[in-house]
Amino acid sequence: MADQVLPGWKKWLEGSGDQVIFLKGFFRNVFRGGFEWSEFVRQCYEIGYKSFTLVGTTAFIMGLVLALQLRPTLVDFGAESMLPRTLAISIIREIGPVITAIICAGKIASSIGAELGSMKVTEQIDAMDVSGANPMQYLVVTRILATTFMVPLLTLMGDVLGLIGGYLAINISGKVTVMLYFNKCIGSIDFSDLLPAFIKTIFFGFVIGFIGCYKGYNSNKGTESVGLSANSAVVASSLWIFVIDAIVVQISNIIIYH
Amino acid sequence: MPLSYRSVTSLYTIDMEEKEIIEEQKQPSSKKKELVIHIKGLKKSFGDHHVLKHVDLDVHRGENVVILGKSGTGKSVTIECIVGMLTPDEGEVKVFGDDVPEMTERQLKELRTKIGFLFQSGALYDSMTVRDNLEFPLTRVLKIRDQAEIDKRVEEVLDGVGLMDAIDKMPSDLSGGMRKRVGLARTLIVKPEIMLYDEPTTGLDPITSREISQLILKMQKKYKTTSIIITHDMECAEITADRVVVLNDGEFVAEGSFDKIKESKDEFVRSFF
Numbered sequence: 001m002a003d004q005v006l007p008g009w010k011k012w013l014e015g016s017g018d019q020v021i022f023l024k025g026f027f028r029n030v031f032r033g034g035f036e037w038s039e040f041v042r043q044c045y046e047i048g049y050k051s052f053t054l055v056g057t058t059a060f061i062m063g064l065v066l067a068l069q070l071r072p073t074l075v076d077f078g079a080e081s082m083l084p085r086t087l088a089i090s091i092i093r094e095i096g097p098v099i100t101a102i103i104c105a106g107k108i109a110s111s112i113g114a115e116l117g118s119m120k121v122t123e124q125i126d127a128m129d130v131s132g133a134n135p136m137q138y139l140v141v142t143r144i145l146a147t148t149f150m151v152p153l154l155t156l157m158g159d160v161l162g163l164i165g166g167y168l169a170i171n172i173s174g175k176v177t178v179m180l181y182f183n184k185c186i187g188s189i190d191f192s193d194l195l196p197a198f199i200k201t202i203f204f205g206f207v208i209g210f211i212g213c214y215k216g217y218n219s220n221k222g223t224e225s226v227g228l229s230a231n232s233a234v235v236a237s238s239l240w241i242f243v244i245d246a247i248v249v250q251i252s253n254i255i256i257y258h
Numbered sequence: 259m260p261l262s263y264r265s266v267t268s269l270y271t272i273d274m275e276e277k278e279i280i281e282e283q284k285q286p287s288s289k290k291k292e293l294v295i296h297i298k299g300l301k302k303s304f305g306d307h308h309v310l311k312h313v314d315l316d317v318h319r320g321e322n323v324v325i326l327g328k329s330g331t332g333k334s335v336t337i338e339c340i341v342g343m344l345t346p347d348e349g350e351v352k353v354f355g356d357d358v359p360e361m362t363e364r365q366l367k368e369l370r371t372k373i374g375f376l377f378q379s380g381a382l383y384d385s386m387t388v389r390d391n392l393e394f395p396l397t398r399v400l401k402i403r404d405q406a407e408i409d410k411r412v413e414e415v416l417d418g419v420g421l422m423d424a425i426d427k428m429p430s431d432l433s434g435g436m437r438k439r440v441g442l443a444r445t446l447i448v449k450p451e452i453m454l455y456d457e458p459t460t461g462l463d464p465i466t467s468r469e470i471s472q473l474i475l476k477m478q479k480k481y482k483t484t485s486i487i488i489t490h491d492m493e494c495a496e497i498t499a500d501r502v503v504v505l506n507d508g509e510f511v512a513e514g515s516f517d518k519i520k521e522s523k524d525e526f527v528r529s530f531f
Contacts, residue, residue: 119383127381130341131448132370133398 022214026144029137039142047108047143048150052157054107055100059158062099063091063165071173080174084181085188087166092189096159097197098245101204104151105237109212112143113233116216117226125217140217144209151205152198196252203244211237291318293355294452294484295340300349302335309335311508313349319451322478322485324495324516326530327505333488336505337454340486341373342366353452371399374450374483378457380441382429388440389425392416395448415443418480419473435466439473446477453478455487459494471497492530504530 067087074080116139119125128135167181215233219225295317302310309332317323325333338344339351342358351358353369361369382391392412396402402411416422419439429437438458445453458474459467471494478485478498487498495502495516502519504512504527512519512527520531 115385122379122384123377123381124383126343127375127377128383128394130343130370130373130375131395131399131445132367133395134367138398 018218019214022217023210025136026140026210026213029134029141030145032134032137034134034137036138036142039138040146043142043146044150047146048154051104051107051150051154055103055154055158056161058099058103059096059162060165062095063087063162064169065165066090066095066162067166067169068172071170081184083170084166084176084184088163088185088188089193091162091166092159093193093197094245096162097155097201097204098241100155100158101151101201101208101241102238104147104154104204104208105241106234108147109208109215109233109237110230112147112209112212113216113219114226114230116213117219117229120217120219121221121223121226140213143213144206147209147212148202148205151208152201155197155201155204192252192256196248196256200244200248203248204241207240207244208237211240291320293317294319294321294353295486296350296352296355297336297340298350300336300339300351301347302332302339302344303347308508310339310346313505313508313510315503315510317484317486319484320482322475322487322498322500324487324489324499324502325505326490326495326502326519327488328490331505332508333505334456337375337456337486337488341370341375341454371448372451374445374448374453376438376441376445376453376455376458378460380429380437382432382437382440382444384429387426387428388416388421388432391429391440391444392447395444399448411447415447416440418446418477419443435462435470438462438470442470442473442477446481446483449481450483453483453485455485455489457488457490459489459491464493467491468493468497470494474498490530 067083070086071080071083074083074086116125119139125135125139128138163182163185167176167178170176170181212233215229215236219229293316295315297313297315300310300313300315301308309330313332313336315323315336325336327333335344339346340353340358342361345359354372356365356369358366358369382388383394386394389412392415393408396408396411402408412425413422416425419442421436421439421443424432424436424440429440432440442458453474455474459470462470471491474485474487474494475498477483485498487494489495499516502512502514502516503510504519506526512522512524514522519527522528
């Protein structure tokens with residue numbers, strides 16, 4: 001039993017150490033100079049712009065379904081007027097950031113993991129390294145910064161579309177003007193709702209990019225490892241999203257409400 | 259993908275130049291040439307598997323050395339130690355007189371700008387066109403910013419390998435031989451002093467293999483590089499080698515000109531012919 005457990009722990013500790021070294025390499029290259037602006041913009045387009053439809057549609061449907069599910073309960077309590085406020089707070093604080101991040105983990109972390117993994121397998125990363133170029137700066141720094149920059153923007157767009165979905169759901173069974181609905185939504189959101197939600201999306205974006213790059217960059221040689229890199233990038237980044245969510249919510253509760 | 263008229267004529271030119279180049283290369287040099295690569299007592303293991311047990315090799319400026327050996331005998335490990343991709347367990351690896359395992363990251367990066375490494379697969383960046391692949395080392399390694407200079411060098415080197423028509427193609431649109439040619443062009447574009455070829459003809463048909471071998475020789479002459487070529491393609495070895503070394507079980511077991519190696523009585527060496 002101990003023989004089985006110990007190698008597992010050893011492997012986990014080695015992996016953690018490798019991640020710390022990779023993180024150090026990332027920060028060293030961020031501040032090294034010679035930033036790859038054109039690749040960063042291309043990655044923002046690939047990672048962010050090409051995810052707009054998926055994130056937008058999902059957020060819109062989530063807002064719509066949430067409003068449809070909440071309404072009967074609120075009507076039972078005679079609190080139908082609270083619907084825009086409830087929707088706004090739940091979408092802005094939790095559902096928008098987490099759903100966006102989970103979708104991005106599935107779409108972006110897996111694609112980064114698979115892309116860098118296949119570059120590793122086909123010796124493209126080695127070729128870059130051995131030519132004297134800096135693959136860390138070109139491949140890793142640009143992708144991590146692009147996800148860190150684009151996931152908050154995607155979340156912002158997802159929040160807006162989620163609220164629009166909620167408005168549509170409310171109008172299916174009753175009539176509320178756009179002005180009244182959005183006034184109630186905006187009026188119910190405080191700075192203390194927006195700031196922690198925005199901060200955690202930055203961490204979500206960073207984790208998605210970092211784990212995708214780490215898994216792909218350290219992929220073993222062999223085609224099977226490309227699939228494994230993509231898969232483990234999604235699993236690990238999804239897990240980290242919930243861990244970060246729990247930590248940020250706890251910290252913001254302590255700071256704001258105590 | 260069919261070769262263009264230009265590519266075919268370019269290959270024909272290579273063929274015509276080949277004899278002349280070989281003759282020139284095989285002229286004995288009157289003065290002793292500078293030692294560029296010096297390997298002494300190199301040992302490298304992966305776990306319990308001792309890949310290199312004791313390797314000694316000296317390569318002089320302008321020389322083409324072919325390393326022959328079975329798969330898994332450590333040929334690639336030897337050149338990966340030269341370029342600092344792997345750290346030896348024991349022994350000296352000196353390039354231009356500097357000890358590679360002792361180099362800092364910055365020194366290693368500086369050294370790598372003088373070494374071209376052609377991977378077995380060509381290792382083209384598959385998200386970039388041929389032009390972007392060739393521009394990459396110019397802008398990232400040599401830091402050239404002048405677009406006219408970049409275009410000139412890209413066209414010159416691509417013309418040299420006979421693939422001007424493929425300049426805007428993606429690597430996925432190229433055949434195996436064309437990929438190797440573009441890979442060769444990408445390594446040569448920075449004008450390296452040393453070229454390391456990792457099985458440059460593996461996976462190619464005999465005609466394309468011959469073309470690549472002749473191209474290696476032509477480029478070596480044009481750019482005056484020192485080369486180490488890893489291969490088990492005997493025709494490639496015959497065309498390109500000034501000297502052949504044979505690696506078996508982690509050690510060099512034979513060394514000499516191709517003709518001398520061909521006459522060897524050693525059973526292992528003979529098995530290559």
